[in-house]
Amino acid sequence: MRTTPASAKHHPHDDAPDTADAFRRLAELPDGPERDALRDEIVEAWLPMAQRLAGRFRSRGESYDDLRQVAALGLVKAVDRYDPARGNAFESYAVPTVTGEIKRHFRDHLWTLHVPRRVQDLRNRVRIAVQELSAGVQGAGAGASGRQPSVAEIAEYADMSEEDVRAGLEALESFSALSLDAELPGSEDGYSLSDALGSADPALDTVVDREAVKPGLAALPERERAILYMRFFRDMTQSRIAEQLGISQMHVSRLISRSCDRVREEVMRGAA
Structure with a gap:
């Protein structure tokens, strides 16, 4: 039976590669093809770890292939940001970086609506x-x-x-x-959630207008208020109003026009 020496370095991941020298060389190389090739080798070496981290989230409603891609993106970010001069093992930096990238993916992309x-x-x-x-x-x-x-x-x-x-x-x-x-569950007649929702009351569109004209109407003489009420609330014709008040239809027309002008001017003054 083989035993592991006490001095052997332990990794939580069985196949954790030894890339310490590669990271030191990567930090010294200038931008260019040689550095890019070494960076790709490091990413490929640590990819199994990233895929295992992605596997921890397989039961949360997202496809495993998408999770692997997100984890790979997190691994690339970890490789680019890791500083071997700090003395910490790459794995201790990469695991939370990859995990955080996966969690951000769930937070930002899997909610149909924005959730606080x-x-x-x-x-x-x-x-x-x-x-x-x-x-x-x-x-x-x-x-x-x-x-x-x-x-x-x-x-x-x-x-x-x-x-x-x-x-x-x-x-x-x-x-x-x-x-x-x-x-809806348990519904046998096709009843949906939209059937339970109310609709906007068309009268709401006139609420502001009615409130705006109240002061102007209150300032009109009583007969002119009565004429406007009969014309616009009881939908009476000008000839019928004239007959009821004992005046000419032309006079009713002039009173309606003059009253509307006064109310309009009152509203405009109040809005200024």
């Missing part, structure tokens, strides 16, 4: 707490029935308020939007 960063953070905290609590509960035998941790348990474990936990739980299922035309 705070809600995304709550979602991640709740997801991790649920996973760890579920494993702990099942390990203790209490989760034999598949019981998920309660809101209170998650809140206590993750040091969150129950309100934030509920927001995080809702966000767990909120990567994609539901079409308004989609049939």
Whole structure:
């Protein structure tokens, strides 16, 4: 049986390549074909590690091929930004860089609608707490029935308020939007979400106008207010108004025109 010497360097990744010399040479080379070729060799050497990191996120609704591409992009950024003079192993710098790139991909590209960063953070905290609590509960035998941790348990474990936990739980299922035309669950008559939405009241368009003319109308003589009311609210013709008031239709026409001009001037003064 072979044993590993105590002095052997341990890597979390079994096939972690030894690229320390390559990074030192890369830092000394000027821009050009030779440097580009060495950079590509380093990236290729560490690519298996990046792909394994991508594999940790396979169950989150994104294709593995896309995750591998994102991880490769993160690896390239890590290679370009790594400074061997700092004395830290490349792996300790590359792992969080690649992981961060993958997480940014989820945050920026997989949400159909823009979700506030705070809600995304709550979602991640709740997801991790649920996973760890579920494993702990099942390990203790209490989760034999598949019981998920309660809101209170998650809140206590993750040091969150129950309100934030509920927001995080809702966000767990909120990567994609539901079409308004989609049939609601349990509906047998094609009833969709759009059928439950109200529509704008056409009368809302006239609210501002009505409020604007109120002072001008109040300043008119009583007979002129009555004429405008009959004409525009009761939809009476000028001849019928004239007959009801005992005046000529021409006089009614002049009063309507004069009253409208006065109200318009009052509104314009108020808007100035």
